[in-house]
Amino acid sequence: MSDAILTLAGVHTDIAQYHILHGVDLMVPRGGVTMLLGRNGVGKTTTLRTIMGLWKARAGRVTFDGHDITAAPVPARARAGIGYVPEDMGVFTDLTVEENMVLAAASGPLDPARRDRIFTAFPPLKTFWKSEAGNLSGGQKQMLSIARAMAEDRKLYLIDEPTKGLAPAIVSTMAGALRELKAQGATILMVEQNFAVARALGDHAAVMDDGRIVWTGTMAELAGDATLQERLMGLSMEAH
Structure with a gap:
């Protein structure tokens, strides 16, 4: 190995x-x-x-x-x-998708290039960027959960x-x-x-x-x- x-x-x-x-x-x-x-x-x-x-x-x-x-x-x-994506998704449902991502980028503002890569990987997150995460479907919440882990290297x-x-x-x-x-x-x-x-x-x-x-x-x-x-x-x- x-x-x-x-x-x-x-x-x-x-x-x-x-x-x-x-x-x-x-x-x-x-x-x-x-x-x-x-x-x-x-x-x-x-x-x-x-x-x-x-x-x-x-x-x-x-x-x-x-x-x-x-x-x-x-x-x-x-x-x-170490980034962690739990089985229960771990998103903040009362916050918008954008706010969830901002919180995940602990070292500073979310890099625009990284945000665009996340949008490419998960197009619904771009569509619902300003929407509360609680309004997302289960699959979209899972996308957000993984995207949060991707907010930083x-x-x-x-x-x-x-x-x-x-x-x-x-x-x-x-x-x-x-x-x-x-x-x-x-x-x-x-x-x-x-x-x-x-x-x-x-x-x-x-x-x-x-x-x-x-x-x-x-x-x-x-x-x-x-x-x-x-x-x-x-x-x-x-x-x-």
Whole structure:
């Protein structure tokens, strides 16, 4: 595996009385898309939230871009270059699309060139730029959520199920925008249940089960081996 921008070593995370992560070991290579896959409830979202610092690791180490961030607060992780797109979108519904984007550009005014690239990736955001985000459809809110993470250059994007519940046309738009972000050299760690999207976008894959990483390799290797998919996830990508 190439130079790792993110490493988790023996990470344990508890939520209330529940022990969710049971010693996660994960390396995310710099550049490209790493897919974090597995059945529902195995700890994928908890892994992303632990990396972002929203949940605190009880044990183990999280290293980002050569620095130990295990005890770092969320704002420090964001300033270090980690962008997070949660499953619940995380937009401010009472603010306009523009105001959501301005808040996301923490280092200063939103660069016009970057704004235009976002408009190209997500045309509805240009149409509804002055509208309250609460008036957007579910797919448009998801576009805004990803666009907020793109408001500044990030060294790493954590994206949790960006196509969940979206119509096929919106999924296609979302996948195209993520493909363009990847082409710009971004590093992405993404949880995705749509295996067609995972196969199309992923370079690397890590499969979780019961709070642990149980397999790592290339996305092509996993996508090309139905027996391996059945063994790791209990299903075949071809069926989804």
